[in-house]
Amino acid sequence: MNEAAHQWRLAIAKIVQPYRPSIMQRRHFLKLSGISGLVFCSLSACRPATTKQGASPTPASKIASAPQTQFTQLFSQEIKANRPWNLVVMIKDEQDPYQVQLKRGAEKAAQDFGVNVKVLDNKCNTCIDQEIQAISNVIQQGHLDGLIIVTVDSVKLVRVVEKAIDAGISVIAIDTPINSDRIVSFVDFDNFTASQQLGEWVVQRLKGHGRVLILNGVLEQQNALERRNGFLAGLKQGDMEVLDMQSAHWEQKEAKVITANWLKQFPNVDVIFAACDTMAFGAREAVVEAKEQKIQIVSFDGTRPALEAVQKGAIAATAMQQPLPQARLAVQMMIRHLQNRETFPPIVKIPPPPVITQDNVKEYLARQ
Structure with missing residues (x-):
């Protein structure tokens, strides 16, 4: 194994340590220097970009416009749930191999940590109405503690996601951000x-x-x-x-x-x-x-x-x-938040391995 791959494997084995910042600190970026930490957010990766026509994208704007700050603590170990929390993991395309891996990662994490996870598959990467309806349905059904979601649209899902939060459901976004500063965190790949x-x-x-x-x-x-x-x-x-x-x-x-x-x-x-x-x-x-x-x-x-x-x-x-570590990290963060009310940086990012050839x-x- 070459040195770059070795260093990446060391990094990917760690998970970000929760912290309890003030409201103002919650709106700061986190950054872990180098590849020695799992979670980091660089301005080059997280600041709003523009399309060829000059249109703005749809990141979590209240977070992405915040100044950058430093954060270096890591989880020393994973914890198991003290009760069988009920979680829903919503992926955005049941045919996409990456989304299928996210599903596998979430299901394995649920088994390891002792929580109930139901995975809801969306039909396509752009099926916005179907995802909104699926979230509305789980809100109405009740008995849900946490929602981990791969959103198909960063803006159009905000209203229904915040409706879930109003109903007492904690929300973590994964892979694609949600334009809301009310979610627990956004777990992303760099x-x-x-x-x-x-x-x-x-x-x-x-x-x-x-x-x-x-x-x-x-x-x-x-x-x-x-x-x-x-x-x-x-x-x-x-x-x-x-x-x-x-x-x-x-x-x-x-x-x-x-x-x-x-x-x-x-x-x-x-x-x-x-x-x-x-x-x-x-x-x-x-x-x-x-x-x-x-x-x-x-x-x-x-x-x-x-x-x-x-x-x-x-x-x-x-x-x-890294869909498997990504999903596992999101489930672990959700358990810590539900159990201990732990809070996290607004954006956490998993670093990439070397180019594969x-x-x-x-x-x-x-x-x-």
């Missing part, structure tokens, strides 16, 4: 840094010069913006030409159609960056059908199918999210 590492890897791979296309996710979702902006930041390390950027809305079929049209329009493409593995497979299908296999596909998520594709050379590299993919496949 999408910006992971994508930046991918961009830098592409520059190195192409020796500083190349032509790139970018398949974005849903740009109304903060994680999609962070992945795009991080990748662009990484590309700045070289003389790279970005030919076009389009959103395929996390969908494989749409990514295939966009890529097929690109290949007719742009000659001599070197790399296609897909902001999730699912879109990467759509891009790969179009590339193969156009007999343009020299084009390298770079993806994001690090799901098992993507890792296998990296091993075979079908995908050149991927950034690996054919050189190190076997190590990560062995963990799946």
Whole structure:
């Protein structure tokens, strides 16, 4: 195992220590210096970004505009529940491999910690009305202590989420922020840094010069913006030409159609960056059908199918999210909050591992 991977594994094994700040401190960012801590929030990853048209994204704005502060304590150990708290974990796409891993992580955490977890699957990444209705239903049913949610829209879910809070349900967001400062915390993966590492890897791979296309996710979702902006930041390390950027809305079929049209329009493409593995497979299908296999596909998520594709050379590299530790951390934080009324920084972030390529993919496949 190389030193970077070793340091990352040490970091990912730790969980943030709760603290009891004042109301003003709650509105500050937390940051753990370097990779020695699990949870950190850097201004480059968390500040509001803008789209190509200058539109603002939808982060938790009251939190994201706060000044940065330092926080360095960690959990010394996990705790078990002193009663079987009733939790709902709501994921945003039952077909997405990353969301499925979140589900697995939450269910394993529930078993380990002694709580009841019910996982509700949304039908798609953009099914806003269905997610709102599902939350309304669990509020009406009662007997719920905590809600851990992967929201499909950072703004449109605010009203129903705050309705749940008014009903006495504690809420933790995971993966995508909610534009409310009333939730317990937001547990996130450092999408910006992971994508930046991918961009830098592409520059190195192409020796500083190349032509790139970018398949974005849903740009109304903060994680999609962070992945795009991080990748662009990484590309700045070289003389790279970005030919076009389009959103395929996390969908494989749409990514295939966009890529097929690109290949007719742009000659001599070197790399296609897909902001999730699912879109990467759509891009790969179009590339193969156009007999343009020299084009390298770079993806994001690090799901098992993507890792296998990296091993075979079908995908050149991927950034690996951490859904299992992410879900476990969220459940542990919820238990501590419900049991001991512990409070946490507004945003906690899990640091990314190194870029996964054919050189190190076997190590990560062995963990799946």
